[in-house]
Amino acid sequence: MGLPGSGLAKGLAVTLRTMTRRAHTAQYPDVQPELPPRTRGVIGLFEENCTVCMLCARECPDWCIYIDSHKETVPPAAPGGRERSRNVLDRFAIDFSLCMYCGICIEVCPFDALFWSPEFEYAETDIQDLVHERDKLREWMWTVPEPPALDPAAEEPKEVAAARKTAEKLAAQAEQEKQEQQEQQEKEGDA
Amino acid sequence: MTGTGTGTVSATATLAANADAHGFLSPTGVEIVFLLVGLVTLGAAVVTVTTRQLVHAALWLVVALGGLAVEYLLLTAEFIAWVQVLIYVGSVVVLLLFGLMLTKAPIGRSPDADSGNRWAALGVAVAAAAALVWVVADAFRTTWIGLDGDAPQGTTKVSGEILFRHWVLPFEALSVLLLAALVGAVVLSRKKSAAKQSPVKKSREGAQR
Amino acid sequence: MSDTLDVVLRLLAVFVAFLVLPLVVGQTEHKVMAHMQGRLGPMYAGGFHGWAQLVADGVKFAQKEDVVPAGADRRIFQMAPAVALLPYLLVLLAIPVGPGNAVGQTVDAGIFFVLAVMGVGVLGSLMAGWASANKFSLLGGIRTAGQLIAYELPMLLAAASVAMAAGTVSLPGIVDAFHWWWVPWQIVGAVVFFVAGLAELQRPPFDMPVADSEIIFGAYTEYTGLRFALFLLSEYAGIVVLCGLTTVLFLGGWHGPFGADGMGWLWTLLKTAVLAFVVIWLRVTYPRLREDQLQKLAWTVLIPLALAQIALTGVVKVVTQ
CATH class of the missing domain: 4.10.810 (Virus Scaffolding Protein; Chain A)
Structure with a gap:
């Protein structure tokens, strides 16, 4: 406990110390917040990757993704080949007045067509304007930040590991061939 | 409340006696102000005892006591004036208001804010006023006490000396x-x-x- | 003619101080309180760090509707803010800021004048509390009255101690008689005076009469617009007056380690400002005292301390003479 009144003095010291430190206030409209790259601000669409598999629309808990598409036949790539059919995206819209930012659509997309962007300033005065159509979703795509770097001691990503393994194998093969060639040359020289 | 009224009356009486000696028909500005404040004080005191609204009575009492303080000031008794404000307005009336609030004094007239003894009270008040006026008038008669002379009568120093010596x-x-x-x-x-x-x-x- | 001009100038100066200083204190409170809580406080009004926040607040208050509750005692309800505010203006008139003639109006019994008139200011709160026809206001009024009765006495006793030490009850006289060793001599009295003054102003941690979490805003609950602003202004004017008085009575007013001639008024202002900072600091730091703790502090701590201070003052005075 200590001296009587030491608690009172301690209280005064706390407030005085806080006063000498920088305030925590975020001066938002004047200073933009520094958001982490995985911030759930808005969802961007990278259209070229979309195959209209409808997984996102089906998994969405509040059904806020609207997708329209039609099928097109593509002529065979090589003469004599088979005709292929392909899905073409007509409409892709997310209603952000319904969206609850769970991110399930982004998780389930097997082709990496949906991304989180930290942009958050898209308030509207009319709720219908919160339905973001394809072009707007594409624009959000340009605000998606680069994926954050891996942790210093992290495992390599699988694709890099696979590529490296192949490269190493090829290098070893080349080395072996070279060695065999050399040995042959030496034999010939001996002979 | 009675005391307030009589105090004013007696003070006015003294002043009248003084003014008589020094030209009753040409009163100075201070004397006129003294009389007017005295009238206001008397009026406030009368309203204090006659109003049916309890809290209004307390507030009129503030006016009466404040008026009395102004009278003291005009008589250059500064110390007594401020003590009057400090004790009566600052403490006694606050205590009075505290009591009124605690007993939930209603806004508007209180039907029972009247006493059956009012005629007796009036009699006592008139008798007390008469006695005080008579005593003061008889004691001083036409004595002239200079207010702004060489030796002011009401300063703190003089009051203290009189109080703690004599x-x-x-x-x-x-x-x-x-x-x-x-x-x-x-x-x-x-x-x-x-x-x-x-x-x-x-x-x-x-x-x- | 020059006499009249002198009086007019003095009154004008006091009036300007009365309008400006409380606003300065209020703005400082905004900023200091914010930073003590890790915030920034007002940042927009006026451009630079929200310096004009209180001006903006005043404009806002002036635009609001002036509402008088239907069941209220109309005239008293409307009169109360003026009764609360005017005494502080009068008190400011008597506080000397510099040596010689630097005072609005010299009052012979200065201490008594100042304390008496400050006590009158509380009547405004009582009138407001009763006339609002609101139970929260009434409770606030009762608490105000109880607090005033409890804290008026230690304040008076502490002031009496200084008057004894100086041998005069005039404020400039007390400052003239001041020596540096008065500060340790009268320190207990100073603390008692300051604390009792805070309680009389109903500043936190003594803000039980306006405790917003239980009785909304006490006696001022029903007030809106300009009348409410007047009550707030009277609170901040009260801070200025209390700090100025403590400076004059206990901290030696215009006496300072250096620059005594000509710059004396600066010392007074500086000490007043430091004390005002302390007022804000205390507000930010401590939680509100409960009603019984309030009364206990006054009757069992402050009054005995003040009496002890008076005894000490008397002993020292007799011994040194």
Whole structure:
């Protein structure tokens, strides 16, 4: 406990110390917040990757993704080949007045067509304007930040590991061939 | 309240006597102001005792006491004026208002804010006023007391010297009276709890007080 | 003619101080309180760090509707803010800021004048509390009255101690008689005076009469617009007056370690400002005292301390003479 009144003095010291430190206030409209790259601000669409598999629309808990598409036949790539059919995206819209930012659509997309962007300033005065159509979703795509770097001691990503393994194998093969060639040359020289 | 009224009346009477000696028909500005303030004070005092609205009565009492303080000021008795404000307006009336609020004085007229004794009270008040006016008028008659002379009568220094040199004995007797009242209050407030209640309850009550 | 001009100039100066200083204190409170809580406080009004926040607040208050509750005692309800505010203006008139003639109006019994008139200011709160026809206001009024009765006495006793030490009850006289060793001598009295003054102003941690979490805003609950602003202004004017008085009575007013001539008024202002900072600091730091704690502090701590201070003053005075 200590001296009587030491608690009172301690209280005064706390407030005085806080006063000498920088305030925590975020001066938002004047200073933009520094958001982490995985911030759930808005969802961007990278259209070229979309195959209209409808997984996102089906998994969405509040059904806020609207997708329209039609099928097109593509002529065979090589003469004599088979005709292929392909899905073409007509409409892709997310209603952000319904969206609850769970991110399930982004998780389930097997082709990496949906991304989180930290942009958050898209308030509207009319709720219908919160339905973001394809072009707007594409624009959000340009605000998606680069994926954050891996942790210093992290495992390599699988694709890099696979590529490296192949490269190493090829290098070893080349080395072996070279060695065999050399040995042959030496034999010939001996002979 | 009666005291307020009579005080004013007596003070006015003295002034009238003074003015007589120094030209009754050409009063100075201070004298005119003194009279006007006296009238206001008297009016406020009368309203205090006649109004049916309790809190208004207390507030009119503030006006009356304040008017009296102004009269003291005009008589250059500055110290007494401020003590008047400090004790009566600052403490007594606040205590009065505290009591009125605690008993939920209604807004508007109180039907029972009238006493059956009012004629007796009026008689006592008139008698007291008459006695005071008569005593003061008889004591001073036409004595002229200069207010702004070489030796001002009402400054703190003069008041202190008079109080603690010439009138020490009555002053101390008064303080003994106050002490007796204080002790009486303490005794009255302690007696009940000591006799009836358990010590725990008593200490709790003490904390509440 | 020059006499009249002198009086007019003095009154004008006091009036300007009365309008400006409380606003300065209020703005400082905004900023200091914010930073003590890790915030920034007002940042927009006026451009630079929200310096004009209180001006903006005043404009806002002036635009609001002036509402008088139907069941209220109309005239008293409307009169109360003026009764609360005017006494502080009068008190400011008597506080000397510099040596010689640097005072609005010299009052012979300065201490008594100042304390008496400050006590009158509380009547405004009582009138407001009763006339609002609101139970929260009434409770606030009762608490105000109880607090005033409890804290008026220690304040008076502490002031009396200084008057004894100086041998005069005039404020400039007290400052003239001041020596540096008065500060340790009268320190207990100073603390008692300051604390009792805070309680009389109903500043936190003594803000039980306006405790917003239980009785909304006490006596001022029903007030809106300009009348409410007047009550707030009277609170901040009260801070200025209390700090100025403590400076004059206990901290030696215009006496300072250096620059005594000509710059004396600066010392007074500086000390007043430091005390005002302390007022804000205390508000930010401590939680509100409960009603019984309030009364206990006054009757069992402050009054005995003040009496002890008076005894000490008397002993020292007799011994040194």
